[in-house]
Amino acid sequence: xxxxxxxxxxxxxxxxxxxxxxxxxxxxxxxxxxxxxxxxxxxxxxxxxxxxxxxxxxxxxxxxxxxxxxxxxxxxxxxxxxxxxxxxxxxxxxxxxxxxxxxxxxxxxxxxxxxxxxxxxxxxxxxxxxxxxxxxxxxxxxxxxxxxxxxxxxxxxxxxxxxxxxxxxxxxxxxxxxxxxxxxxxxxxxxxxxxxxxxxxxxxxxxxxxxxxxxxxxxxxxxxxxxxxxxxxxxxxxxxxxxxxxxxxxxxxxxxxxxxxxxxxxxxxxxxxxxxxx
Numbered sequence: 001x002x003x004x005x006x007x008x009x010x011x012x013x014x015x016x017x018x019x020x021x022x023x024x025x026x027x028x029x030x031x032x033x034x035x036x037x038x039x040x041x042x043x044x045x046x047x048x049x050x051x052x053x054x055x056x057x058x059x060x061x062x063x064x065x066x067x068x069x070x071x072x073x074x075x076x077x078x079x080x081x082x083x084x085x086x087x088x089x090x091x092x093x094x095x096x097x098x099x100x101x102x103x104x105x106x107x108x109x110x111x112x113x114x115x116x117x118x119x120x121x122x123x124x125x126x127x128x129x130x131x132x133x134x135x136x137x138x139x140x141x142x143x144x145x146x147x148x149x150x151x152x153x154x155x156x157x158x159x160x161x162x163x164x165x166x167x168x169x170x171x172x173x174x175x176x177x178x179x180x181x182x183x184x185x186x187x188x189x190x191x192x193x194x195x196x197x198x199x200x201x202x203x204x205x206x207x208x209x210x211x212x213x214x215x216x217x218x219x220x221x222x223x224x225x226x227x228x229x230x231x232x233x234x235x236x237x238x239x240x241x242x243x244x245x246x247x248x249x250x251x252x253x254x255x256x257x258x259x260x261x262x263x264x265x266x267x268x269x270x271x272x273x274x275x276x277x278x
Contacts, residue, residue: 012069155206
C-alpha cells in the first residue's frame with residue numbers, strides 16, 4: 001500500500017485519541033443508563049474510574065483506527081481513481097465510500113467489540129486486546145467476534161456513504177461560495193462538521209442497536225438482548241417509546257461531527273504536505 005494508507009492511519013489514530021472521551025460517554029449512556037445527561041455520564045465515569053476512565057478502551061480504539069482508517073482511505077482513493085472526474089458526484093462518492101467502509105468493518109469487527117466492552121464502566125472488561133480476543137473465542141466462539149455486525153453495517157454503510165457524499169458536496173459548495181476553485185482546509189473543516197452532523201441524524205437508531213448488541217453478552221439488562229434488527233426496533237419502542245431511538249443522539253452528534261472534521265482535516269493536510277515533498 002502507498003502513502004495513502006499511512007496518511008489515513010495517522011489521521012485515524014490522532015482522531016481516535018482526541019475523541020475517545022466522547023465515545024466513552026456515549027457508550028455509558030447507551031449501556032449503563034439511557035436517562036443520563038452528558039454531564040451525568042461524565043460524572044459517573046469520573047467517580048467510577050477517575051480521569052483515566054475517559055480513555056477506557058483507548059488501546060483497541062487506536063488499533064482499530066490505525067488499521068481501519070488506513071484501509072478505508074486507501075480503498076477510497078483506489079476506487080476514486082477508477083471513476084472519471086466527469087462521472088464523479090454524490091451517488092458515486094457515496095457508493096465508493098460504502099464499499100471501502102464495508103471492507104473495513106468486516107475486517108475490524110473483533111476490535112470494535114473489544115473496544116465497546118472495554119469502554120463500558122459496568123462491563124467485566126478485558127486486561128488487553130489479546131485477552132479480549134482469547135476470552136471472546138473461549139466464551140462465545142467465532143460468532144462472538146461478529147456480534148452486532150449486521151446493525152453495524154446498517155449503521156456505518158449508510159453513514160459512510162452519506163457522510164462522504166455530503167463532505168465532497170459541501171466542500172465544493174462552500175468553496176464556490178467563497179469564489180475559490182479548490183476547497184481550502186477551512187472549507188474542508190466546515191464540510192466535515194456539516195457532513196458528520198447530517199449523516200449522524202439519519203443513522204442514529206442503528207448506533208444504539210449496534211452498541212447494545214456488542215455489549216449484550218456482558219450485560220445483565222434483558223432489554224438489551226435482541227434476536228434481530230427488527231426485534232431491536234420493536235423492543236426499543238415497547239420499552240422506551242420513540243424517545244428510545246434518540247438516546248445518546250446529542251453526544252453522538254458532537255462525537256461524529258468532531259471526528260469527521262478532525263480526520264479529514266488531518267488527512268487533507270498530510271496529503272498537501274506529501275504533494276509538496278513530491
